[in-house]
Amino acid sequence: MTTEAAALDRIERRGPLRGFSGLFGVELRVWFPWRVLFMIVAGFGVFALIYVPWRGFEVNQLGPLMIWFLVFWIAILLMSTVSLTEGAVLGEIERGTASWLVAMPIARPAFIVGKFVAVGLGLAVVVFATGLAVYPVLADAAQRGIIDFSAWEVFEVASQPIGGWGAYTRLPDMGAYVAMLLSLWALLVFLAALMMLFGSALRSRTAVFGLGLGAAGIILASGILAGSATAATPAGIARAIIDIAQGKEAALMTPVIGTLFATGVVLVLAVWVFDRRDLT
Amino acid sequence: MTVPAIEIRQLKKRYRKVEALCGLDLTVDQGSVCGFLGPNGAGKTTTMKILMGLIRSSSGWAAVLGNDVSDDDLPARARIGYLPQDPVFPPSQTVRGVVASVARLYPGHPRGSELRRRVDGLIDRVGMIDIARRRVRGLSGGERQRLGVAQALVGEPDLVILDEPSAGLDPMGRRDMLSLIEEISSRATVFYSTHILDDVERISDTVVMISRGRAVAHGSLDDILTVSEADYTVRLRGDTAGIHDRLIAEPWVGEIDIRRRTETEDWRIRLTDDSVADRLAPLLASDDDCDVIEFHLSDRRLEDAYLELVGADDGD
Numbered sequence: 196m197t198t199e200a201a202a203l204d205r206i207e208r209r210g211p212l213r214g215f216s217g218l219f220g221v222e223l224r225v226w227f228p229w230r231v232l233f234m235i236v237a238g239f240g241v242f243a244l245i246y247v248p249w250r251g252f253e254v255n256q257l258g259p260l261m262i263w264f265l266v267f268w269i270a271i272l273l274m275s276t277v278s279l280t281e282g283a284v285l286g287e288i289e290r291g292t293a294s295w296l297v298a299m300p301i302a303r304p305a306f307i308v309g310k311f312v313a314v315g316l317g318l319a320v321v322v323f324a325t326g327l328a329v330y331p332v333l334a335d336a337a338q339r340g341i342i343d344f345s346a347w348e349v350f351e352v353a354s355q356p357i358g359g360w361g362a363y364t365r366l367p368d369m370g371a372y373v374a375m376l377l378s379l380w381a382l383l384v385f386l387a388a389l390m391m392l393f394g395s396a397l398r399s400r401t402a403v404f405g406l407g408l409g410a411a412g413i414i415l416a417s418g419i420l421a422g423s424a425t426a427a428t429p430a431g432i433a434r435a436i437i438d439i440a441q442g443k444e445a446a447l448m449t450p451v452i453g454t455l456f457a458t459g460v461v462l463v464l465a466v467w468v469f470d471r472r473d474l475t
Numbered sequence: 476m477t478v479p480a481i482e483i484r485q486l487k488k489r490y491r492k493v494e495a496l497c498g499l500d501l502t503v504d505q506g507s508v509c510g511f512l513g514p515n516g517a518g519k520t521t522t523m524k525i526l527m528g529l530i531r532s533s534s535g536w537a538a539v540l541g542n543d544v545s546d547d548d549l550p551a552r553a554r555i556g557y558l559p560q561d562p563v564f565p566p567s568q569t570v571r572g573v574v575a576s577v578a579r580l581y582p583g584h585p586r587g588s589e590l591r592r593r594v595d596g597l598i599d600r601v602g603m604i605d606i607a608r609r610r611v612r613g614l615s616g617g618e619r620q621r622l623g624v625a626q627a628l629v630g631e632p633d634l635v636i637l638d639e640p641s642a643g644l645d646p647m648g649r650r651d652m653l654s655l656i657e658e659i660s661s662r663a664t665v666f667y668s669t670h671i672l673d674d675v676e677r678i679s680d681t682v683v684m685i686s687r688g689r690a691v692a693h694g695s696l697d698d699i700l701t702v703s704e705a706d707y708t709v710r711l712r713g714d715t716a717g718i719h720d721r722l723i724a725e726p727w728v729g730e731i732d733i734r735r736r737t738e739t740e741d742w743r744i745r746l747t748d749d750s751v752a753d754r755l756a757p758l759l760a761s762d763d764d765c766d767v768i769e770f771h772l773s774d775r776r777l778e779d780a781y782l783e784l785v786g787a788d789d790g791d
Contacts, residue, residue: 300553
């Protein structure tokens, strides 16, 4: 078999993901480093905004701090995911880069899956880099109380812990905290898959963006409001994270498995729709 | 017997209420340089996109290098290079980066220094080696077009499909693009669309004219430029009124176009029947009031053929 024939035979055997690695590499460069850095900085910004106003409270404020931080952080992550993925498919179709790529010897499913995996990797870095960087600050607050400091005495605060803890809210241990971050990542990845589906099916980026924001809002709101009814859905993850932040027991397994399954279904649908779409 | 590079039979494509292609038939032989002509909206880009698997036909059949395009045969697509109309590349990538990225998407691509050699060789071939490190956002329209050709050639294709490669280029850019196409044609079949008929006359050996979604002419450039035995150009000097009256009285003379010059007149005479063409010269020579300075079959340029064939189809 000649080299060329062997190469052609190799792309035959790679099935529906032929060209995946090349496309994944291209998409990775879209996400790293700037988009990921932007999302990490946004997360730190939210944490600072929540943490600093709490400085005046003396005791037992870790629970509210964590809850507000997580609610706002999840909201920021969901919105960032929507805004950074709304053009991932439809934007490329509109600009013509999708036609350019799909005209090459790559399988159409690889176009969607390559993007999805790169987005998933970027979101994983964002969630874990931000979440793990914040944990020591939370742990410090759990031990010493929320630091009270004046904005003018910012350099003194580290050495001046105040307040005792009484019946303070327990900080999740590292294992539970990491599991919480993992489930948050699963939630974002589900939303990213949903955005791929919207981008493959619709013809207006405004519609993709609007539907994405709507889906994110519904997930967050139903997680907060609907309680156990959403246990096996992506909204169940939001609910479980808030429970954990409050020091309650929460089962993450059911919502995470449900969300990963839903992500798979949505991704397969996105691939199916994109495979049948005319790239005019 | 080699399979045609492109074979299309009764290809139809409908976009909601618009019928972009309505039963297109064409064949492009391997090794040829085929110009694909037609007015805006005739269906050229739609045809090319169907060949590249970017859009699906409503009905009919198309094959590239013997492979049915509806099979989404990726090994076959690895043998095709494609330059889309208005090519778009990631703006932050460099010229070298774009070509290298595309090269990595092809099966069995070289790696390391071998890849670099191939990429730089291609960039040099399209005359961009001096700006290989420039980002796409800093390229002119002509440079983007040349980069598009470089990426189309990166897989060393057997067939190159170019959608309006000369569009938007200045005269020098156009000249360079034509030279490049001529160079590509020495090792691959070239199927390209254009509105510039002079370019087609210069580099093509085959022409397909399309109008309203179907082919109105298809064949070698020589065949299309050859006029029938019933179309003559004559240059006369003297008083031509008499011979004009005698000619139009003949039932086998169709129409006479007259262009008056300072001392002479150029007549283009179309006969209704080419079997009586041998009567024309004696008739002209028999008139004593004027001299026949020139008499020959009319030359036809591609523009004449295009206007005649496509214009007729448009009802012009």
